[in-house]
Structures are given as structure tokens and as C-alpha cells.
Amino acid sequence: MIAYQCRTLVTMEGEPIADGVFIVDDNRFVQVGSAQSILREHTGEIVDLGDVAVLPGLINAHCHLDYTLLRGTTLPAHSFSQWVGQINALKRSLTDGDYLKSMLQGFSELQKYGVTTVLDIVANPQVFPLLPKLPIRAWLFLELIDVRPRPWIDENAFGSWLFFSDNRDWLGGFGLSPHAPYTASDELYQLSLECFRKFGMPITTHLAESKEEFEMFIDAQGELYQFLKKIGRPMDDCGIGTPLRHLAENGLIDSNCIVVHLNEIDALDLELLANPEWRDLQIVHCPKSHRFLHHNRFPLEVLRDRGLNISLGTDSLASNDSLNLFSEMRMARKNYPTLNPRELLEMTTIYPAQALRQQDSLGKIAPGYFADAISVPFSGSPNEVYETILENRNPIEWTMVNGKLCR
Numbered sequence: 001m002i003a004y005q006c007r008t009l010v011t012m013e014g015e016p017i018a019d020g021v022f023i024v025d026d027n028r029f030v031q032v033g034s035a036q037s038i039l040r041e042h043t044g045e046i047v048d049l050g051d052v053a054v055l056p057g058l059i060n061a062h063c064h065l066d067y068t069l070l071r072g073t074t075l076p077a078h079s080f081s082q083w084v085g086q087i088n089a090l091k092r093s094l095t096d097g098d099y100l101k102s103m104l105q106g107f108s109e110l111q112k113y114g115v116t117t118v119l120d121i122v123a124n125p126q127v128f129p130l131l132p133k134l135p136i137r138a139w140l141f142l143e144l145i146d147v148r149p150r151p152w153i154d155e156n157a158f159g160s161w162l163f164f165s166d167n168r169d170w171l172g173g174f175g176l177s178p179h180a181p182y183t184a185s186d187e188l189y190q191l192s193l194e195c196f197r198k199f200g201m202p203i204t205t206h207l208a209e210s211k212e213e214f215e216m217f218i219d220a221q222g223e224l225y226q227f228l229k230k231i232g233r234p235m236d237d238c239g240i241g242t243p244l245r246h247l248a249e250n251g252l253i254d255s256n257c258i259v260v261h262l263n264e265i266d267a268l269d270l271e272l273l274a275n276p277e278w279r280d281l282q283i284v285h286c287p288k289s290h291r292f293l294h295h296n297r298f299p300l301e302v303l304r305d306r307g308l309n310i311s312l313g314t315d316s317l318a319s320n321d322s323l324n325l326f327s328e329m330r331m332a333r334k335n336y337p338t339l340n341p342r343e344l345l346e347m348t349t350i351y352p353a354q355a356l357r358q359q360d361s362l363g364k365i366a367p368g369y370f371a372d373a374i375s376v377p378f379s380g381s382p383n384e385v386y387e388t389i390l391e392n393r394n395p396i397e398w399t400m401v402n403g404k405l406c407r
Contacts, residue, residue, distance in 0.1 A: 001023050001024065001025045001030065001042075001044045002023065002024050002044060002045045002046075002047060003021050003022070003023045003031075003038065003039060003042050003044065003045065003046045003047070004021065004022055004023075004024065004046075004047050004049055004054070005019070005020070005021045005035055005039070005046060005047070005048045005049060006020055006021075006049045006050070006052050006053065006054045006375065007019070007020075007049075007050070007051045007052055007053060007378055007379060008020060008052075008053040008054075008378055008380075008382050008385045009021070009022060009032070009053075009054050009365065010053055010054065010055040010056075010345075010365070010385055010386075010389070011032055011056075011364055011365040011366060012055070012056055012345070012346065012349050012350055012363060012364045012365070013364050013365075013366050015382065016053075016382040016383075016385050016386075017032075017033065017034055017382070018034070018381075018382050019034055019035045019036070020032075020033070020034060020035065020054070021033060021034065021035045021038045021039060021042075022054070022365055022373075023038065023042065023044075024371045024400070024403050025403075026403055027370060027371055027402040027403035027404075028367075028368060028369065028370060028371055028403065029365055029366060029367055029368070029369050029370075029371050030367055030368075031367060032365055032366055032367060049375060049398065051377065051378060051379040052375040052376060052377055052378055052398065053375065053376050053377075053378035053385045053388065053389060054365070054373050054374070054375045054398075055345070055349075055365070055373065055374060055375075055376070055389060056116075056349045056362075056363055056364055056365055056372060056373060056374075057114065057115065057116025057117065057136075057372035057373055057374050057399065057400075057401065058113075058114045058115045058116065058117075058325045058348045058349065058374070059115070059116070059117040059118070059119075059311070059348060059349060059352035059353060059356075059362065059363065060110060060115045060117070060118045060119065060312075060313055060314055060323070060325055060348075060352075061119050061258070061260075061284040061311035061312060061313040061348075061351075061352040061355060062119055062121070062204070062260045062284045062286055062311075062313025062314070062315055063106070063110070063118050063119065063120045063121070063313060063314055063315065063316065063323065064120070064121050064123075064315065064316035064318070065102060065103045065106030065107065065110075065118075065120050065122075065316075066099055066102055066103065066121075066122060066123050066124055066316070067087070067102065067316035067317055067318045068102040068103065068105045068106035068109070068316070068317050068323075069094070069098055069101065069102040069105070069317075070087070070090060070102075070316065070317055070318040071317035071318075071320075071321065072317075072321070073090055073318070074086045074087065074090070074318050074319070076292055076293060076294055079212060079223055080209070080210035080211070080212050080213070080224070080293060080295075081210075081212050081223045081224045081227060082223075083293060083319075087318055090318075096124065096126060096127055096130070099124045099127050100127045100130050100131070103127065103131065104131075104132075106120075106317075106323060107134060107135055107136060107138075108135070109322070109323045109324075110136060110323050111135050111136055111396075111399065111406065112395045112396065113322070113323065113324040113325060113326060113395065113396060114325065114326070114374040114376075114396040114399065115136060115323070115325060116136050116137060116372040116373075116374065116399065116400075116401050117136060117137040117138070117139070117172070117352070117353075117356075117362060117372065118136060118137070118138050118139070119139050119141065119204060119258070119284075119313070119352070119355075119356065120138055120139070120140050120141065121141050121143050121177050121204070122140050122141065122142055122143060123143040123145075125142055128140075133169050133170070134170060134171065134172070135401070135406065136171070136401055137171040137172040137362075137370075137372070137401065137402075138170075138171070138172040139172045139173050139174060139175055139202065139356060140172070140173075140174045140175075141174065141175045141176060141177035141202070141203075141204050142174065142175075142176055142177060143177045143179055144176060144177060144178045144179060144184050144188045144191075144192065145179045145183045145184055146183075146184060146185050146187075146188055147182070147183040147184070147185075147228065147231070147233050171401070171402055173201075173202070174201070175201045175202035175203060175204065176191075176192040176195055176196075176201055176202075176203055177192075177203070177204050177205060178192050178203070178205050179205070179206060180205060180206040180207065180209070180213070180243075181205075181207065181213075181217070181237075181243050181246055181247055181252075182213055182216060182217075182224065182228060182233075182243075184205070186237075186250065186252055189205075189247065189252035189253065190251075190252065193251075193252070193253070193254065196256060200357075202256075202258065202355075202356060202357065203253070203256065203257045203258065204257065204258035204259075204260060204284075205247075205253065205257060205258075205259060205260065206260050206261055207243055207244060207247065207253075207259045207260065207261060207262055208242065208243045208244050208261060208262050208263055208264040208265060208269075209260075209261035209263055209264070209295070210224075210263070210264065210293070210295060211264060211295075211296065212224035212225075213243055213264065214242060214243060214264035216228070216238055217237070217238055217239075217240070217241065217242055217243045217246055218239070218240075218241060218242050218266075219238075219239060220235065220238040220239030225238060241268075242264070242265065242266055242268070242269055243264070244262070244265060244269045244272070245268065245269060245272060248272060248278075255277060255278050255279065255280040255281045256280065256357075257281065257282070258282045258283075258284060258355045258356075259281060259282065259283050259284070260283075260284040260286070260313070261284070261285070261286070261290075261295075261298075262283050262285075262298075262299075262303070263290070263295045263296055263298050263299075264295075264296065265299060270302060270306070273303070273306050273308065274306050278308075279307055279308070281308060282308075282309055282311065282351070282354065282355035283303060283308055283309065283310045283311070284310070284311045284312070284313045284352075284355070285298050285300065285310055285311070285312060285313070285332070286312070286313045286314060286315040286319075286320075286328070287312065287328050287331035287332045287335060288314070288315075288319075288320045288321070288322075288327065288328055288331050289314065289315035289316070289319040289320050291331065292319045292320060293319055297335075298335075300332075300335075300336050300339075301336070301338070309351040309354055309355070310347060310351065311347050311348070311351040311352040311355055312325060312328045312329065312332060312344075312347045312348050312352075313328070314328055325348050326389075326390070326392050326393070328348075329341075329344040329345070329347070329348060329390055330390060330391075332344055332347070333390070340386070341386035341387050341389065341390040342386045344390060345386060345389060345390070349363040349364070350363045350364065351363075370402060370403075371400055371402060371403040372400060372401050372402065373399075373400045374396045374398065374399050374400070375396070375397070375398040376388065376389055376392045376394075376396070377392075377394075
């Protein structure tokens with residue numbers, strides 16, 4: 001067992017600990033507290049990390065590492081539909097080798113900026129068998145779309161699932177991601193829920209992201225409506241209610257789902273979300289991607305008022321310039337000044353762990369939790385530590401994942 005000592009220990013469980021110590025045994029934290037209380041009885045190795053604050057590794061709650069190579073290739077369009085058109089045009093030139101390179105670069109950048117767990121949407125599962133051992137924890141969500149032909153064939157997908165089901169060195173898991181209610185059928189949502197209930201596979205979906213999506217479902221009109229109708233999507237679910245109510249009232253999602261975006265909601269949606277049965281619904285906001293795409297203001301305050309947890313993600317580099325969660329936290333504070341630095345850190349540690357149903361294993365430095373941690377330079381007093389963490393603009397120099405130091 002190795003004891004690690006630091007200037008300040010941010011456990012996300014209680015107040016920061018001055019002159020803190022945590023002991024790691026194999027891949028778990030086993031003791032956490034002050035140096036004075038722990039080191040007197042510790043007989044093993046002690047590593048002094050110096051003037052740093054140690055905190056739980058960050059969790060990126062929504063990402064598309066497939067698209068890391070698309071950084072800087074798109075510009076904000078006049079509409080969300082036009083931006084999606086840009087992405088689809090660019091994807092036609094990408095090979096499996098490009099997607100593999102993209103994912104590897106993405107994992108490297110996440111780790112560089114302190115992410116030790118990511119929820120990643122994968123549209124090209126045929127690259128799974130080509131991936132080396134992943135450097136961080138990853139929950140990979142297979143993207144499900146049936147509004148158009150899939151970019152992979154069943155045989156490749158089946159082989160990919162077999163590969164990962166027997167990969168014991170891989171940290172994390174996998175889930176399903178029916179893309180959005182305008183691209184995934186009711187049957188795909190029902191299938192995803194069945195997989196959650198039978199196998200515990202987490203579910204995430206894009207929902208109510210854009211004005212065009214909202215207009216399509218509630219008014220049966222608009223650019224997205226016309227485009228999907230033209231390519232043959234059945235449109236009989238439009239003109240009835242909002243995207244959220246379409247899924248919720250038809251039993252296509254439940255409170256175990258991780259909902260990404262939720263930018264466009266109305267008073268009836270808020271009334272629905274006030275119902276206790278939706279109290280555990282997990283929501284992800286991507287501040288910098290949101291700004292890039294010029295969406296309407298994300299309704300963070302009213303969602304928090306209803307007791308809903310909100311995590312932060314980066315989305316893809318097709319709508320962002322980095323995979324840096326510190327930058328996302330700063331953008332969120334700029335947009336929502338009532339959020340304090342600790343609350344922002346909760347949105348990248350505790351809340352995404354809850355979204356994954358890993359709240360007893362991830363997101364804190366506490367006995368029994370996986371030993372995932374990072375450090376930032378810090379020589380101040382404990383009451384200044386959250387602000388210092390938020391303002392960190394440098395790559396992370398010390399990272400531990402699953403009890404092992406990352407080089």
C-alpha cells in the first residue's frame with residue numbers, strides 16, 4: 001500500500017483537507033484523511049507530491065472521439081441542419097484508419113487535460129478490434145440510427161461486441177445510444193431500454209438539441225422536418241408535442257437515461273420533469289459546443305430547481321476547439337454566474353458518476369472508490385482550492401488511473 005501526500009486533498013466528500021493523504025491498495029483508495037491522522041500508523045511507502053491539490057479524475061459526460069480529426073473543419077451554419085450536412089459531407093472521405101487515428105488522438109487529449117473517464121458515442125464500431133488498451137476508463141455507446149443506412153454491417157458490429165465482451169484489461173463498459181428521436185425509431189429506443197433492463201447497459205441520447213428539432217416535433221414544419229420527410233422518414237410522430245414528451249409519454253426513455261442537450265423545452269416539459277418519477281433523469285450540457293452552434297440559452301436554472309443533476313461534456317471537435325473540461329467549466333460559469341467553483345467541479349465528477357450509475361466507485365476520493373485522481377499546482381489555503389482548480393489552464397502533469405500512474 002502506497003500513501004500519497006499533498007498540500008490539499010479535494011475528495012468531493014466534505015471539505016478539502018490541508019496536508020492530505022490518501023492510501024492506494026491495488027486499484028482502490030483505502031484510506032483518506034490528514035497526514036497527521038494517517039501517517040502515524042502507515043508503515044509502507046510514502047510519496048510526497050508537493051505543493052499540489054489532488055482531486056478526483058474528471059469525467060467527460062459526452063463526447064464523439066470519432067470526430068477528433070474534424071477539429072476546425074466546420075463553421076457555424078445558419079441552421080443546425082446545415083451544420084449536420086457539413087459533418088455528413090466530411091465523413092464521406094474518412095476511412096477506418098482515420099477513425100482509429102481520431103479516437104487515439106481524442107483519448108490522448110482527454111488524458112492531457114485530466115479526464116480519467118469518458119462517455120463516448122461510437123458511430124464506427126468496426127474500429128473496436130483495432131484499438132490498443134485504452135489509457136483511461138471509457139464507456140463506449142454504440143450509436144443507433146435507422147433513418148438512413150448504417151455505416152457498418154452487422155457482421156462487423158457483432159465481431160466488435162464479442163471483442164469487447166472478453167477484453168478484461170479494458171476499464172469501463174459499453175452502452176447504447178439511439179442517436180435522437182428524429183434519427184432513431186421508436187423500436188430502437190425500445191430495444192435500448194430492454195438491453196438496460198436485462199443487461200444493465202446504460203443509455204444515452206441526444207434530445208431537444210436544436211430549434212429545428214423542436215419545430216419538427218411540435219409544429220410538423222421547418223428545415224429538418226422537410227429534409228427528413230424528403231428522404232422517407234415517417235413523419236406521423238410530428239405535430240403532436242415536444243421531442244421530450246414524444247419519448248417520455250410513449251415510454252421510449254425513463255429516468256435511467258442520460259439525456260444530452262435538452263436545450264429546447266416548454267412549460268409542459270417542465271411540468272413533466274417536476275414529476276418525482278423523473279427525478280433521476282441525468283442531463284448533460286456541453287457549453288462550448290452550445291455556443292459554437294448558436295443554440296438558445298440552455299435552461300440550467302429551471303432544471304436545477306427541479307432537482308435534476310446536470311453534468312458537463314465537450315461534445316465533439318466538430319463543434320469545439322478542445323476536449324478540455326476545465327475550459328468547459330469556465331464557460332459554464334461565464335454563462336451561469338450563480339454556479340460556484342465547487343458546483344462546477346461536481347458537474348465533472350460526482351454527477352457524471354451518478355449518470356453512469358457508478359456513484360459508489362467514481363467521482364470521489366474515498367475508501368472503496370477506484371483510484372482515479374489528478375493534481376494541479378497549488379500552494380494556497382484550502383478555501384482557495386476550488387477557484388484554483390477552475391482556473392487551471394495547463395496540461396495535467398500527474399494522473400492516476402485505476403491505481404496506476406500514467407506516464
